[in-house]
Amino acid sequence: MDESPPTPSNEAALHEFVDAEFTVEGLESPTREKALRDALAKLPGLQSLSIFHGKVTAQYEPVLLSRTKLEEAIKGAGFQICATQTAASSPLTDAFAAENTPPENT
Numbered sequence: 001m002d003e004s005p006p007t008p009s010n011e012a013a014l015h016e017f018v019d020a021e022f023t024v025e026g027l028e029s030p031t032r033e034k035a036l037r038d039a040l041a042k043l044p045g046l047q048s049l050s051i052f053h054g055k056v057t058a059q060y061e062p063v064l065l066s067r068t069k070l071e072e073a074i075k076g077a078g079f080q081i082c083a084t085q086t087a088a089s090s091p092l093t094d095a096f097a098a099e100n101t102p103p104e105n106t
Contacts, residue, residue: 023056023084046059047069
């Protein structure tokens with residue numbers, strides 16, 4: 001019996017995703033948007049990607065892809081990042097945060 005421990009990225013119950021939004025300069029044409037989409041689409045751990053009016057929204061699995069690697073890929077494709085926002089988007093994280101938030105005093 002050769003049972004190895006589960007790899008976190010392979011365990012369905014352990015998936016944790018992060019939402020990141022970047023304001024990116026240079027996305028003024030569909031051709032430029034496609035160039036960026038093609039550069040990012042091959043990144044391991046990228047769950048979803050949306051590019052609209054200079055905003056790039058990505059949902060990724062931090063076990064496989066970091067925000068820094070995502071930023072490097074955007075810059076490596078020849079684009080400049082103006083602003084970044086990141087937030088956990090997993091139901092597990094949301095449930096944990098709600099459970100551990102002290103009740104408000106009203």
